[in-house]
Amino acid sequence: MTHETRTRAKIGVLVPFTNTNLEADMMLMRCPDTTVHFQRMGGYDVDEIPGSDQMAGLGASDISHDLKMIAGVRPDVVLYGCTSATLTHGPSFDEQLAQDIKAGSGALSFTAAGSLIHAIKALGVTKVGFSSPYLGEINSQAVDFLAKNQITTVKCADIGRELGNYGQGELTPDEVFNLACQADHTEAEAIVLSCTDMRAVEAVDRIEATLGKPVVTSNQAMMFALMRALGLPRQRKLPGRLFDLL
Secondary structure, rough: OOOOOOOEEEEEEEEEOOOHHHHHHHHHHOOOOOOEEEEEOOOOOOOOOOOHHHHHHHHHHOHHHHHHHHHOOOOOEEEEEEOOOHHHOHHHHHHHHHHHHHHHOOOOOEEEHHHHHHHHHOOOHHHHHHHHOHHHHHHHHHHHHHHHHOOEEEEEOOOOOOOOOOOHHHHHHHHHHHHHHHHOOOOOOEEEEEEOOOHHHHHHHHHHHOOOOOOEEEHHHHHHHHHHHHHHOOOOOOOHHHHOOO
């Protein structure tokens, strides 16, 4: 039997406690000889619709215990796995949280929202179609977050109905594909799919083949950011044109 060395890198991930897809996506994209370690975090009411106030509250919640727990594995990088929790506050908050996580864990840190920006800029595009399972107010804040990073949203699409904290994760890859197509526009140079609990990674290749444009998702972007920072090699199963840049 051939064994992995498990010595290439240790990846820590902070996960909202109702999220059901981030862990699966990280394992799907994991580079051989790396290990992925998860710490679930609270800071929100599972029974509330995840609107702007709830997500902003999650972003501002105390994660010192979570950092202590994830730091126990001595990670090389720690990911903050909720996009809307920081984009609702804006770029400065997002950047500061990444710095705080680095200080608290002793590791490199990337947020989901910050990773989206990193990936879009790596592709060299400035105009995007944006889609998410969020409520309208968060979408407006997301468009503003992108604009403050010199990225113009030429079309924005949402799922068209309120989804609870489990509803986002229950969207099928086919539904995500349809959502991405709704965000397409002749001026859009790429399609952005925002939400770490949405099964977007599984739809990336189909979307790119159909629309002829690169796709950036929250979880894919975090994996790209950490692989680039740690110099990890690309493996065949990684989804999307984004990873061609490695």
